[in-house]
Amino acid sequence: MSVEDLRQSQMMSHMLDALENGEDIGHYGRLTFAMISRYFVDNDEIVRLLTQDHDAGEQEVRAMVQQVEEKGYSPPRRDRILEWQSQQDFQICPNPDDPDACNIYNELEFPDELYEDIQRYREEKA
Numbered sequence: 282m283s284v285e286d287l288r289q290s291q292m293m294s295h296m297l298d299a300l301e302n303g304e305d306i307g308h309y310g311r312l313t314f315a316m317i318s319r320y321f322v323d324n325d326e327i328v329r330l331l332t333q334d335h336d337a338g339e340q341e342v343r344a345m346v347q348q349v350e351e352k353g354y355s356p357p358r359r360d361r362i363l364e365w366q367s368q369q370d371f372q373i374c375p376n377p378d379d380p381d382a383c384n385i386y387n388e389l390e391f392p393d394e395l396y397e398d399i400q401r402y403r404e405e406k407a
Contacts, residue, residue: 284330286321290388292362293317295375297330305336309365310373315349317356320391324350355395359384 287293296314299306306314311331318327324346331342357365359374362383366373374383381387 284322284326286389287318290317290385291376292374292383292385292388296373299371300330300333303333303335305371306334306373307336307369307371309369310334310371311337311342311345312349313357313362313365313373315346316354317385317389319346319349320356320395321389353398355398356385356391358386 284297288297293314296306296310299310300314311334314331315327318330322330324343327346328339328342331337331346332339359382362373362385363377366377376382
């Protein structure tokens with residue numbers, strides 16, 4: 282998988298473009314990006330991409346990427362993305378009024394193991 286696979290998502294493409302332009306995508310933008318992109322690119326590539334954000338230092342980004350991996354964070358659902366977005370300036374979801382926008386599970390194809398982990402979590406929670 283690759284960065285080009287991430288571009289299948291309008292939201293991820295929006296964030297990649299912002300990063301390429303050196304924009305500050307905010308803490309929650311970086312967190313969302315890391316939680317999703319870890320299924321498509323390796324950690325060094327995530328760090329390289331996120332440090333294009335002029336407000337993100339390499340050490341801070343590496344620590345966040347490591348935490349996301351160690352905790353096994355799943356990609357956030359649309360409602361969580363919108364909640365996080367409301368707490369910062371950068372618009373993570375470029376079309377928040379579209380109910381189909383930023384549903385990352387519909388926009389991207391994740392490895393089967395992610396869906397299995399989510400199912401196992403739901404069963405344990407029930």
